[in-house]
Amino acid sequence: MGGLVSRAAGWGAHCISHKIIDRETGKEIPEPEPYHGEVELGIFYGNCLGHLWLWTIIVRIYFRWRGEITGWMYNKPRSAKEIQQLAKTYQVNMSEVDKPLEYYTTLNEFFCRRLKDGVRPVAEPEYDAREWEGCAIIINRLAPVDYHRLHAPVTGILKKVTRVGSTLYAVEAAAINSPIEVYTMNERAVLEFDSPSFGAIIFCVIGASQVGSCNVSAYEGDALRKGNEVAFFKYGGSATLTLFKRNTIKWDEDLSSNSKNLWETKVKVGQSIGRRR
Numbered sequence: 001m002g003g004l005v006s007r008a009a010g011w012g013a014h015c016i017s018h019k020i021i022d023r024e025t026g027k028e029i030p031e032p033e034p035y036h037g038e039v040e041l042g043i044f045y046g047n048c049l050g051h052l053w054l055w056t057i058i059v060r061i062y063f064r065w066r067g068e069i070t071g072w073m074y075n076k077p078r079s080a081k082e083i084q085q086l087a088k089t090y091q092v093n094m095s096e097v098d099k100p101l102e103y104y105t106t107l108n109e110f111f112c113r114r115l116k117d118g119v120r121p122v123a124e125p126e127y128d129a130r131e132w133e134g135c136a137i138i139i140n141r142l143a144p145v146d147y148h149r150l151h152a153p154v155t156g157i158l159k160k161v162t163r164v165g166s167t168l169y170a171v172e173a174a175a176i177n178s179p180i181e182v183y184t185m186n187e188r189a190v191l192e193f194d195s196p197s198f199g200a201i202i203f204c205v206i207g208a209s210q211v212g213s214c215n216v217s218a219y220e221g222d223a224l225r226k227g228n229e230v231a232f233f234k235y236g237g238s239a240t241l242t243l244f245k246r247n248t249i250k251w252d253e254d255l256s257s258n259s260k261n262l263w264e265t266k267v268k269v270g271q272s273i274g275r276r277r
């Protein structure tokens with residue numbers, strides 16, 4: 001197989017059907033058979049009795065022990081003779097691998113083989129992230145008591161709406177200050193505006209714990225005036241991030257000075273947050 005089997009899914013979607021789609025061809029492909037262990041999958045995972053067994057200490061210790069033995073064996077030069085078989089069983093595309101089969105001295109070495117340079121080019125994001133380097137960001141966190149409708153921060157055209165992320169961490173201070181990257185992992189809608197006064201701005205609407213849906217009510221192509229409703233949140237807490245290009249906005253004095261002290265400021269919809277530089 002060419003890569004990871006990945007799923008984009010929300011909470012609760014931990015069961016998978018036996019269906020894998022090759023995104024390059026759009027066709028269904030079979031689940032790769034395990035390398036040794038088809039029988040075991042049937043015994044332990046394929047029926048209810050097996051599921052009960054999986055919880056027992058004995059089976060867990062056995063799996064652990066077996067894993068260590070296998071690891072030990074596959075690190076031995078003797079395992080090299082299985083490389084050919086593994087490559088054949090899974091039809092490893094050797095023209096992508098950086099070394100010929102004979103190079104590998106153990107099965108494990110082959111297992112974690114490198115690929116030739118350039119065979120998996122990394123997808124570029126659609127917009128150039130450098131464009132936003134040094135941008136000005138305002139983070140607005142909402143508490144349950146707050147008004148949860150969101151309004152265009154500028155007058156302009158809503159160029160694009162993108163939905164990303166799927167987790168729903170909290171946005172309370174404890175969560176924001178934890179190592180979890182709440183703002184870049186949570187479910188969010190990214191609204192890109194083109195505004196006559198500020199140029200491009202990004203308004204990022206972030207779902208949070210219990211706010212499954214950030215419902216975007218404006219459409220791509222809409223010409224909006226500052227203050228027109230663009231989205232709303234359902235119950236819970238949530239946040240927005242608004243990004244202005246470097247040197248386009250001067251924040252209001254109280255916001256800047258409070259932020260310098262690492263304080264937040266309570267603001268309401270409609271109030272000024274800054275002016276064009």
Ligand SMILES: *[C@@H]1O[C@H](CO)[C@@H](O)[C@H](O)[C@H]1NC(C)=O
Binds near residue numbers: 093095096119
């Ligand atoms: C093997 O890899 C090369 C380089 O990525 C690719 O062009 C070729 O189509 C692949 N062959 C198969 C059978 O997937």
Ligand SMILES: *[C@@H]1O[C@H](CO)[C@@H](O)[C@H](O)[C@H]1NC(C)=O
Binds near residue numbers: 213215216
């Ligand atoms: C978003 O709001 C619209 C209009 O109120 C509604 O029809 C739609 O079902 C909502 N979508 C979600 C995900 O809540």
